[in-house]
Structures are given as C-alpha cells and as structure tokens.
Amino acid sequence: MTAVEQRFREFKMPDVGEGLTEAEILKWFVAPGDTVTDGQVVCEVETAKAAVELPIPFDGVVHELRFDEGTTVDVGTPIISVDTNPGAGEAAPRTAPAAQAPAAEKPAPEPEPAGKEGRQANLVGYGAAPASTKRRPRKPLPGRQRAEAAAPAPAAPAAPARPEPELNGSARTARPLAKPPVRKLAKDLGIALETVTPSGPDGIITREDVHAAAEAVQAVQEAPVAAPAAATGGRERRVPVKGVRKATAQAMVNSAFTAPHVTEFVTVDVTRTMKLVADLKQDPEMAGLRVNPLLLVAKALLVAIRRNPDINATWDEDNQEIVYKDYVNLGIAAATPRGLIVPNIKDAHAKTLPELASALGELVATAREGKTSPAAMSGGTVTITNVGVFGVDTGTPLLNPGESAILAFGAVKLQPWVHKGKVKPRQVTTLALSFDHRLVDGELGSKVLADVAAVLERPKRLITWT
Structure with missing residues (x-):
C-alpha cells in the first residue's frame, strides 16, 4: 500500500x-x-x-x-x-484529479494498467505513480476507434505522440484511456468511452469528462419531450420505480403468482373491545404506551395462532417441505412516504400486553421516521394490515413473501346490529384473512379467523383462552 x-x-x-x-x-x-x-x-x-x-x-x-x-x-x-x-x-x-506538475519539474507519468508489476497502486484523482518498467502495449480491439483528444489542461504539458500497436501489420488504435472506476461510471451511465472527449493528461478520460458526456446525452434526450409536456399543461408525472417501492412491487408480483391465495371474511361486533381500549388508556400499567384497537387485534391474532399453530408456517419450495414455526414474528404493514414496508415484532407471542404495546409503538414511530432497518423487516411469520385507518371496510390482502397468512383489519363503524334479541347500534368491523392454500386448508384458515373474531367480540377470552 x-x-x-x-x-x-x-x-x-x-x-x-x-x-x-x-x-x-x-x-x-x-x-x-x-x-x-x-x-x-x-x-x-x-x-x-x-x-x-x-x-x-x-x-x-x-x-x-x-x-x-x-x-x-x-x-x-x-x-x-x-x-x-x-x-x-x-x-x-x-x-478533480490532481494537476500535473510543469514539464521542467516533473514529466507527466504514462498511465499504466492497474495491478501490473512494477507500478504502485493509486487512488482515483491523485495521478498514477511512476513505474520502473515499460508499459506493455494494450491489445487493440477490433471495431473500436479512439476519440480525438481535446486540448490539454493549462497546467499539463502536451503528451508526445505514441505509435499505436499493430495487428497483422496494420495499425489499430487502442481503447480509450480511463481508470477502472471511470470505466464503471461510464458503464453505469450508459456512456460509450469512445464518444467521450478526454481532458486528462496524456489523453486520459476523467470522471468529469464522463459526467459532461452524460449531461449532453440527457439534454438531447429531454429536448423533444419538453414541448409536448408544455402543450398538454403537464398533466402527467413520471417517477422512477426504485428503492422500497420497487422491492415491494416485485415482492407482490412474486406473491400473487407463486402462492395460491384464499381470502375469507367475517363481520364482528367489537363494541366490548372498543370499551376495553378506552379502559386500558386509563390504566396506570399502560401509561405512556400506544393503546388502540390494533393492539387488541394483534393480541387476538396471537391467541388464535396459539390455538391453531399450523397457520404459522412457510412453504419451502426448494426442499418441498412445510416449515412450522414455534415463534411468531408479527408483521405490521406500514405506509411510508417511500412506500409500503412490513417490519415485524420479534417473538411477539411471548410478550405481555404492555410489552406488545411498547413494541408496536416503537415499530410505528421508526417506520414513520424512515429509520426501519432491514433486520426489522426480515423473518416475519404472519402479518396484519390495518386498512381501517383509511376508512376502508376490508380488502383481499396479498401475502408477504415467505408467510402463510395475513389479516386485514377494517374500519370500525357504528352500525345496526342484533344484540340480545334487539336491533341496537353497535361498533362493527370486518376482518379478512388471506392464506396460502398450499399449506393452509379452508378448515384451518376458517378456525383462525373465527377465533380472532371471537376474541374481539368477547375480549375476556384473552384471559380464558390463554
């Protein structure tokens, strides 16, 4: 070094x-x-x-x-x-790359292929270190022509002309001179080095040369688009699909066309659950914690999984096995400015209600700040998506890849309901459970959904069923 x-x-x-x-x-x-x-x-x-x-x-x-x-x-x-x-x-x-010294003080070094014997390694932008051995001529590439070199920078002396290597007796030009990172930059930007005018010493193409070429290409490409956009009043917007949104799109496509989805629905009276939520908000044990209907839906699902553990599994396509899991990493779908993400609460099955509330609050706050780590989104086993916060009654959610079930929690609304033989206004919601029909049959899926509904209808079952 x-x-x-x-x-x-x-x-x-x-x-x-x-x-x-x-x-x-x-x-x-x-x-x-x-x-x-x-x-x-x-x-x-x-x-x-x-x-x-x-x-x-x-x-x-x-x-x-x-x-x-x-x-x-x-x-x-x-x-x-x-x-x-x-x-x-x-x-x-x-x-920018280091300026070359005047010819009287230090001659411009001749570029060497990276990693060759007799040459010291150098960082991009600091110039090549002098070598003690003569540079081996580059092998010419058929069909390639070297770009015409631009005038040298003011501080750099003009490089002497060098004969090009010959192939079968006929002169062929070598490929454009550029360091490996510059070549990679050009590749990433879709710029052919043969079209770039070099400005570096001895005809070397620099990062600035590549960026200048890319900007020129972009200007040419965007010029024809500008007029129609103005004529139509800018009625369309185009946003590149990348990052979280790109990954989510690919995951949903894979999920929809890999796992055979089945979705079941149930409408339930959650009046008692809503009353319990109000009581818990006043409980000193829950002070400072996030207490809402989603918390009790999460607890109800965990109870249902404990009673029907085979729902907590995944399909191993490579080994043609069903992997049953004795732990629950509970995913919570969260909408963020960067797209939909699904972080999960590790070992949610082992948490008390206050611990679950604390973990749920931290998960939501971190997601809103855009600070969710990749580790927090890996290893999920089942997921809840709370579409009710948008005023939606229910939906047919797609499975998070690698999971066997996802529960959609719809909006809680005051509706007429038959209660104790009389029609009364009650707090009602609709639940939807999608599951992978390769490993979850209709009976198992129905039992899980029915148990979640039963707990939310009579939340004292959180005690009697645990």
Missing part, C-alpha cells in the same frame, strides 16, 4: 441488507473539508428494504464525496474518501 493510499482511505458502499446489490444515496451529512470520527454517520442511503444511516469507520477529514445525492451505487463501490492524516500537508484537490 502506498503512502497516498494509507493517508487517503475510501469507505465503500456496504451491504446493509441481506444480499442487496445496490443502494441510493438519499442525503449527505458531511461535505469536503469536514472532520469526521469513527462511528459518525456520514450519509443516509435507501436500499430495496429501508433507509439506513451509514457510519464512517475511521477518523479524518472528508476529502471527496464520490457521488451526488439521488445516485444509485453498487455495493462495494467507494462513496467517500477521507484524509486520515490532514496534518501531513496540502492534499490533492477534492473534486
């Missing part, structure tokens, strides 16, 4: 989920020149599962932010470089 590499350390985009391959940079919390310490959060990124804050793993001064906000970056790609020894002297420019 060279002295430059030891001083300037790169922080790469980590895999913050379970095998995720990319993440979008939502926000930078630091800028070039800021001092950072080990463990300090430097940016927030969004994966296909959640928004996550990334801490830097070393101390120093921010030297360069490699990507702008809103950029999707592959896992393993450096996103920020840090000067870990700022007292060592003036660092190279933070946002």
Whole structure:
C-alpha cells in the first residue's frame, strides 16, 4: 500500500441488507473539508428494504464525496474518501484529479494498467505513480476507434505522440484511456468511452469528462419531450420505480403468482373491545404506551395462532417441505412516504400486553421516521394490515413473501346490529384473512379467523383462552 493510499482511505458502499446489490444515496451529512470520527454517520442511503444511516469507520477529514445525492451505487463501490492524516500537508484537490506538475519539474507519468508489476497502486484523482518498467502495449480491439483528444489542461504539458500497436501489420488504435472506476461510471451511465472527449493528461478520460458526456446525452434526450409536456399543461408525472417501492412491487408480483391465495371474511361486533381500549388508556400499567384497537387485534391474532399453530408456517419450495414455526414474528404493514414496508415484532407471542404495546409503538414511530432497518423487516411469520385507518371496510390482502397468512383489519363503524334479541347500534368491523392454500386448508384458515373474531367480540377470552 502506498503512502497516498494509507493517508487517503475510501469507505465503500456496504451491504446493509441481506444480499442487496445496490443502494441510493438519499442525503449527505458531511461535505469536503469536514472532520469526521469513527462511528459518525456520514450519509443516509435507501436500499430495496429501508433507509439506513451509514457510519464512517475511521477518523479524518472528508476529502471527496464520490457521488451526488439521488445516485444509485453498487455495493462495494467507494462513496467517500477521507484524509486520515490532514496534518501531513496540502492534499490533492477534492473534486478533480490532481494537476500535473510543469514539464521542467516533473514529466507527466504514462498511465499504466492497474495491478501490473512494477507500478504502485493509486487512488482515483491523485495521478498514477511512476513505474520502473515499460508499459506493455494494450491489445487493440477490433471495431473500436479512439476519440480525438481535446486540448490539454493549462497546467499539463502536451503528451508526445505514441505509435499505436499493430495487428497483422496494420495499425489499430487502442481503447480509450480511463481508470477502472471511470470505466464503471461510464458503464453505469450508459456512456460509450469512445464518444467521450478526454481532458486528462496524456489523453486520459476523467470522471468529469464522463459526467459532461452524460449531461449532453440527457439534454438531447429531454429536448423533444419538453414541448409536448408544455402543450398538454403537464398533466402527467413520471417517477422512477426504485428503492422500497420497487422491492415491494416485485415482492407482490412474486406473491400473487407463486402462492395460491384464499381470502375469507367475517363481520364482528367489537363494541366490548372498543370499551376495553378506552379502559386500558386509563390504566396506570399502560401509561405512556400506544393503546388502540390494533393492539387488541394483534393480541387476538396471537391467541388464535396459539390455538391453531399450523397457520404459522412457510412453504419451502426448494426442499418441498412445510416449515412450522414455534415463534411468531408479527408483521405490521406500514405506509411510508417511500412506500409500503412490513417490519415485524420479534417473538411477539411471548410478550405481555404492555410489552406488545411498547413494541408496536416503537415499530410505528421508526417506520414513520424512515429509520426501519432491514433486520426489522426480515423473518416475519404472519402479518396484519390495518386498512381501517383509511376508512376502508376490508380488502383481499396479498401475502408477504415467505408467510402463510395475513389479516386485514377494517374500519370500525357504528352500525345496526342484533344484540340480545334487539336491533341496537353497535361498533362493527370486518376482518379478512388471506392464506396460502398450499399449506393452509379452508378448515384451518376458517378456525383462525373465527377465533380472532371471537376474541374481539368477547375480549375476556384473552384471559380464558390463554
């Protein structure tokens, strides 16, 4: 490792989920020149599962932010470089490759292929280190032509012309000169390096050259679209599908076309449950906790699962097995500005009512802040979706992938109901249970739904059935 590499350390985009391959940079919390310490959060990124804050793993001064906000970056790609020894002297420019020294002081180094023997490794933006061996000619690529080099930068001396390698006696031009990260950037942006005019020393294509080419292409592509949009008054909006929404869409497609869904419905008088909710809000044991009808629906479902444990399972397609689970990680579907997410309460079956209320409150608050971690959304076994908060009576919910059942809780409304032989106004709701018919038959699904309804109709069963 060279002295430059030891001083300037790169922080790469980590895999913050379970095998995720990319993440979008939502926000930078630091800028070039800021001092950072080990463990300090430097940016927030969004994966296909959640928004996550990334801490830097070393101390120093921010030297360069490699990507702008809103950029999707592959896992393993450096996103920020840090000067870990700022007292060592003036660092190279933070946002552009280092300027070359005048010819009288130091000749422009000839670029070498990365990783070749006799050349020191270097970071992007600091120039190549001098090599002690002669560069091996690059193998020409048929059908490729080298882009015409632009005038050299004012601080860089003109590079002497070099003969191109020959193939079968005829001259062929080598591929455009660019460092591996620059080539990857061009690939990500869909830019052919042959079309980019280089501005770096010795005809090297820089990151700025690639970005300039991408902006030119984008301007050409957007020009024809601008006129129709103005003519129609801008009646359409196009938003890229990415991050959480993209993952949710794919998961729902997989769920709908993989698991055979069956949905059953029941309408139930929940007047006693609503009265219990009001009483619990005044109970000192529940002070400061989130107490609402969803809490008791969650508890009722847990009771129903305990009475019918085979509903808590998953289908293992690879091994052709049904995996029954002796724990319940209760998922709660939450609508957020970034899309629908389903974090879950780990080991919800073992929690008391106050513990369940506390966990439910933390889950909802974290989801609203966009801080739900990927771990909080993995390993769910059954899910509740509370469509009633939108005034909806019920629906046919799609299963969360890997789960066997999902319960939809509809709006609670005052309706005429036959109670003790007389028609009276009662608090009524409709429940819908969707389940995977490969492993849950109609009898099991019906028993679970009936038990949930029975608990909500007479909530004292929370005591007698446990």
